Amino acid sequence: MGRIFEKSANKEVISLLDKLVDKKTESKEYAQTMYKLGNEFGNLILEKMIDPYDEITLACTVEDADYLGRGIIDVLEGKGKRIFLTVFWNKRFNPGNESSLAVAPIIREFHEEGYKNVRTMIIIKSVISNSCVVRTNLTRLIEESNPSQILIVAPVLLNGAIKNLENEFEEDIIRRFEYLYFAEDDKRTEQGFVDPGIGGDVYQRLGFESQAGKNRFTPEIVKERRYK
Amino acid sequence: MITLKSLEAVFGENGLGYFEYLVNKNRGGISNNKGNTFENFFTVYKIAKSFNENINPGDIYFSSQVFCFVDDLVVEQLAERNHWFYQIKDIASLEWNNRPENSVRDDFKNQHAICVREGIHPYLSLVVSDKIVYDHLIATKPDDIRTFVKVVNFRPATSLNNLIRDNANIREELIKMCALENPSSDKLNTLAAILLGVWDSTDKKKVSLKEVLDRCYNISPHYIKGFSRRISKGLEEIIKSINGLDYKVEGGFLKWNFRNTDEGVIQYRIGSTEFEKWENDLYNATILTFEDLEPFLVS
Numbered sequence: 151m152g153r154i155f156e157k158s159a160n161k162e163v164i165s166l167l168d169k170l171v172d173k174k175t176e177s178k179e180y181a182q183t184m185y186k187l188g189n190e191f192g193n194l195i196l197e198k199m200i201d202p203y204d205e206i207t208l209a210c211t212v213e214d215a216d217y218l219g220r221g222i223i224d225v226l227e228g229k230g231k232r233i234f235l236t237v238f239w240n241k242r243f244n245p246g247n248e249s250s251l252a253v254a255p256i257i258r259e260f261h262e263e264g265y266k267n268v269r270t271m272i273i274i275k276s277v278i279s280n281s282c283v284v285r286t287n288l289t290r291l292i293e294e295s296n297p298s299q300i301l302i303v304a305p306v307l308l309n310g311a312i313k314n315l316e317n318e319f320e321e322d323i324i325r326r327f328e329y330l331y332f333a334e335d336d337k338r339t340e341q342g343f344v345d346p347g348i349g350g351d352v353y354q355r356l357g358f359e360s361q362a363g364k365n366r367f368t369p370e371i372v373k374e375r376r377y378k
Numbered sequence: 379m380i381t382l383k384s385l386e387a388v389f390g391e392n393g394l395g396y397f398e399y400l401v402n403k404n405r406g407g408i409s410n411n412k413g414n415t416f417e418n419f420f421t422v423y424k425i426a427k428s429f430n431e432n433i434n435p436g437d438i439y440f441s442s443q444v445f446c447f448v449d450d451l452v453v454e455q456l457a458e459r460n461h462w463f464y465q466i467k468d469i470a471s472l473e474w475n476n477r478p479e480n481s482v483r484d485d486f487k488n489q490h491a492i493c494v495r496e497g498i499h500p501y502l503s504l505v506v507s508d509k510i511v512y513d514h515l516i517a518t519k520p521d522d523i524r525t526f527v528k529v530v531n532f533r534p535a536t537s538l539n540n541l542i543r544d545n546a547n548i549r550e551e552l553i554k555m556c557a558l559e560n561p562s563s564d565k566l567n568t569l570a571a572i573l574l575g576v577w578d579s580t581d582k583k584k585v586s587l588k589e590v591l592d593r594c595y596n597i598s599p600h601y602i603k604g605f606s607r608r609i610s611k612g613l614e615e616i617i618k619s620i621n622g623l624d625y626k627v628e629g630g631f632l633k634w635n636f637r638n639t640d641e642g643v644i645q646y647r648i649g650s651t652e653f654e655k656w657e658n659d660l661y662n663a664t665i666l667t668f669e670d671l672e673p674f675l676v677s
Contacts, residue, residue, distance in 0.1 A: 239642070239676050241599070241645070241676075243597075244575070245568075245571050245572040245574075245575030245576065245597055246571065246574060246575025246576075246578050246579060247575070247578065247579060248578075250537065251538070251571050251574060251575050251578075252571075253564075253567055253568045253571045253572075254564070255564045255565060255567075255568040255599060255601075256562070256564050256642075257599065257642055257643065257645055257676050258640070258641070258642035258675055258676045259640070259641055259642060260639055260640050261639060262639065263638065263639070285539065286563075286564045286567070289539070289563045289564065289567075290562050290563060290564055293562060293563055317536060317537065317540075318537060318539045318540060320543075365676040366673045366676060367673075368669075368672045368673075372640075373669070376637070376639050376640070
């Protein structure tokens, strides 16, 4: 079947996705490409918000914060929206022999005050495959908040990821989900990455080398907003 | 574990027939016992419960698909000669007399007879996932097993995440076992997945609680409650020197908070080799601000 593009994936978006897949794209350009995809999502989100005056919580992982996350935030804040940023540092590992046992505990988190009291929550991830990280972070957020709209945003999804994610939540929560993505792939590489996905291991593509490397990193956007 | 000799001692010439029945029963059970199964979820619950009951971890053993009549999970406390036997059923209907021979009722009766003969204190339970089945089994429990067989309702789930959300029994035990006060779901899910992963990686034959815990302690973070209540003076001084940084020791883990925007838990248990190495790395660095400390908080 290969890659299927969503209607929202215009020429510009497709060329950005191609750039992610291209192994020759250096990490700086890769990060800029993620930022531009974030801008594209920002415009889509403006159309989707149930209440145009609402405040929004945007939750992301540490590796996505400065690029995909900032790309969305810049568009939304540019239109006068108030964003509460939440960043999670997840350590993903599998303590067993089965993929269904994979976990991604949150070992560090950053929250801007007010993040619990919003009607719209956006959770972003550069790629969603088995949805372990998104499920973990979303579960964490809805334990302490009650948004009426939850936008799940990723440039690329693996076929079946939505079903996997929805298997982990109750109907009352699933009703609030809306998915924004540009492409859906249906296979993985031998190493387990979505193929073509976002061109392999996002940590390496962004220059973090490894999971441990990205977890030692503090995004610039966190440093900027911490003392705001 | 039952032998032909022990069966013959209790059942006389019928012993051989029972032995052949147990060979077949055991073979069927083993082939269907990997991964995210109802039986394994129940075992994780019992492991967590044993930890919370402060039973000597070297004296309690877990086995699955044991060669006996009630065989899905057997928990043995050797010093006290207490044995807990569980038949675990994730099915939509069940009768005590489900077969003319070797029915569920017969299995419990026979298991009890063998234990009494061998001087073991047996605690026998039939664990079912379905509440309607549970109610039916309670209402129809035969008189000859009424006093020594308990029926337990343990809610099933399609995943560990759902199990922890929907099954109050396991959630409660995991919360007690977890180092952190009011643990978030990701911590409970991690703890449960580690217990399940460790259990599933053993041969499930006489695995002590100590062995399970030792294997869990090799995984970071495991979030299993520890005993340290304080950190070293030197580490405390580093933390206190940073304006806005606060810490708490919870269940042997160091939890930190900076200005109510940043928070986390150091993934190594206080006192572990990994924690000491982490602490040593801090002493060797120049830490004057939170930004200096940040790279060490998630290592």
